[in-house]
Amino acid sequence: MTRNILTTSAAALALLALAACGSSTGDRALSGGAIGAGAGAVGGALVGAPVTGAVIGGAAGAATGAVTDEDEIDLGDPIWD
Numbered sequence: 001m002t003r004n005i006l007t008t009s010a011a012a013l014a015l016l017a018l019a020a021c022g023s024s025t026g027d028r029a030l031s032g033g034a035i036g037a038g039a040g041a042v043g044g045a046l047v048g049a050p051v052t053g054a055v056i057g058g059a060a061g062a063a064t065g066a067v068t069d070e071d072e073i074d075l076g077d078p079i080w081d
Helices: 002-018 023-047 050-067
Strands: none
Touching: 002 023, 023 050
């Protein structure tokens, strides 16, 4: 149980720290979704549900990326620009 809470907390922290990479709302939502899906898949794999973790992490990352402003979190231009 403690491991699940620790894993979820670590994934959430990583998601919030890395979700807004890009200069437009769409860029931040896309990169946040990708980062969140990756973190969610890893966290989900630790508890036996990688697909569910990826879906939840991707949705949370995309939402976080979409609601952040470029000035709040700026990790530079996305690699696709």
